[in-house]
Amino acid sequence: MTIRKDKSLSPQPLDSLPKSATGIEGLDEITQGGFPKGRPTLICGSAGCGKTLMAMEFLVNGIIAFNEPGVFMAFEETADELTTNVASLGFDLKQLTDQNKLKIDYVYVERSEIEETGEYDLEGLFIRLAYAIDSIGAKRVVLDTIESLFSGLSNPSILRAEIRRLFRFLKEKGVTTIITGERGDATLTRQGLEEYVSDCVILLDHRIINQISTRRLRIVKYRGTTHGTNEYPFLIDEEGISVLPVTSLGLDHEVSNKIISSGVEGLDEMLGMGGFYEGSTILITGTAGTAKTTFVSSFANKVCQENKRCLFFAFEESEKQLLRNMKQIGLNLEPHITKGLLKIHASRPTLHGLEMHLVTIHKLIKAFKPDVVIIDPMSNLISIGGINEVRGMLTRLIDFLKVNKITAMLTALTIPTGNSLELTEEGISSLVDTWILVRDVEGLGERNRGLFVIKARGMQHSNQVREFIITQQGINLLDVNIGPTGILTGSARLAYQMQQKQTAITKQNELEKKDRELARKRKILESSIDNMRTEFESLEEELRQISTAQQTASSTPDLTLAQPKKKAATPKKSKDT
Amino acid sequence: MENEDKQEEAFDAFAQTGSAQVYLLRLYITGMTPNSKRAVENVKRICEQHLKGRYELEVIDIYQQPTLAQGEQIIAAPTLIKKLPHPLRRLIGDMSNTEKVLLGLDLRPK
Known part of the structure; x- marks a missing residue:
């Protein structure tokens, strides 16, 4: 198996493996483009895991999105049943059939009606298929599920040889084929169909864990291309199948500086x-x-x-x-x-x-x-x-x-x-x-x-x-x-905030108290300064009077007698003020 | 419609002869493959031996009429379909096993 990345996606280079897109969300990503074009692909899985649906979606998408008509050869359900079953997904098979884009051929195999009387081949099936393909120019074919032949016909050696021939025939026709197969005990399919399909095998799984069901898909093999190898969960809802995209693209995503x-x-x-x-x-x-x-x-x-x-x-x-x-x-x-x-x-x-x-x-x-x-x-x-x-x-x-x-x-x-x-x-x-x-x-x-x-x-x-x-x-x-x-x-x-508040108030009070004290002290000081000043002034006055008295005494002695009386009066005045 | 006409004819034939049941058989072959040739020979021989005068055999080449293959639910070739008498039976193969053919045509007790 050669693995070269650049080969897988672009259809242009001649040596690359051409692919047929499924149109199924996520599946084309993990298969890097779809199923191998012109070759058979096996979808296997246990009952009720979505094989028929996946095959049908492949066909319908092919018709609608890629304009590739398709043939659905059903071995299990009639055309009417199929039409009803997939109508819930929005697939209008009747319309597609009327437009000659889709052909559903129901193959009826009932063992009790069949008696094998000698050598035979499955040419009838080939003719039907060839006719269906040619009549609408089909590019895609689904065989769902060809294993039913084994329950209807008893000669497995003929069947195996014919199935091998069928796949060769389909490859020659150049149609992309999906074969579905029921999962066997130890093998991927009950009849070992995987031996014949060597190009692409996809395994569907439906597990119940803790009473909750999960569907998973895995590509078992896919020749000539790289593909995702993990088990991918998938979902069937009203829009059909969607497979979960690739887990991690590596840690190389863009980053943003925006906040x-x-x-x-x-x-x-x-x-x-x-x-x-x-x-x-x-x-x-x-x-x-x-x-x-x-x-x-x-x-x-x-x-x-x-x-x-x-x-x-x-x-x-x-x-x-x-x-x-x-x-x-x-x-x-x-x-x-x-x-x-x-x-x-x-x-x-x-x-x-x-x-x-x-x-x-x-x-x-x-x-x-x-x-x-x-x-x-x-x-x-x-x-x-x-x-x-x-x-x-x-x-x-x-x-x-x-x-x-x-x-x-x-x-x-x-x-x-x-x-x-x-x-x-x-x-x-x-x-x-x-x-x-x-x-x-x-x-x-x-x-x-x-x-x-x-x-x-x-x-x-x-x-x-x-x-x-x-x-x-x-x-x-x-x-x-x-x-x-x-x-x-x-x-x-x-509490802490209250305490903080309390302390703040106390501090404030103390400050105020100190201010008040200071003011008081200043007052006292100021008053004493006043006192001293008046005392000084009176002394000065006294001195001045004495000196004037001495000057006048030399001239008028009467006046000097009267002077001491005045002097006694002035200190009294200052005390009153 | 054609089928029904033929069935009616067969019934008429049956009524006229008054003998055992009339067989309406179709043999689908694919061109002139060895299997096809053998099947045609074998079926003709068996019919002549066991159903002389009360059978109607139609040999159809599904290469020529591929739509019939789908309508008649043919998967294997050659296929001999016993339309009448009921029940419908499909015999596949080159009819070389006469016992099985007779069993399939309800001409031998099982």
């Missing part, structure tokens, strides 16, 4: 960049009742306010309940839904298997083209699958979202086991870019909610645990109060 706000102001601050990077994956974990849903709803609200599209997968609450609850805390999401910016898809996790969920998510994302996807909570999915499966699914999902540059916010419920609050059961923390933990902080007879950014790739995020409360205006992150024993929450915070 998208979380819708909670305080959280934006904590992240250091004012929000999350666009296209990143955010995980919010926490125990029950820690407002995870409120966080994601705030985010959804913010996203829609910025005219971006948000797809919300709710696995816990119905749409109406979610809307009502969020309305109570000031998050009115309804207008966003009316505007078509928000879509809430609520379903029970147990509704489908994991893969079905994944396919549903894929389909909705492809249809809605959101900028942001929210899954609340993804941990509920564990109830329907093992941890490994959930991890596998989430890896695929996150890969898918990253490749499509969709910001994703997931919540996970953690069950506190000892101190391992930070462990998510899925162990997907390494897959996410930003991890926010919301937790209960218990103490002093109450529980408070705390928020902590465990990691935020490419951001200088805060290291603090911030308390938050849910108000009627949404989530409100409170300022950090650090007490002697660490960060304070709830009533401890209130």
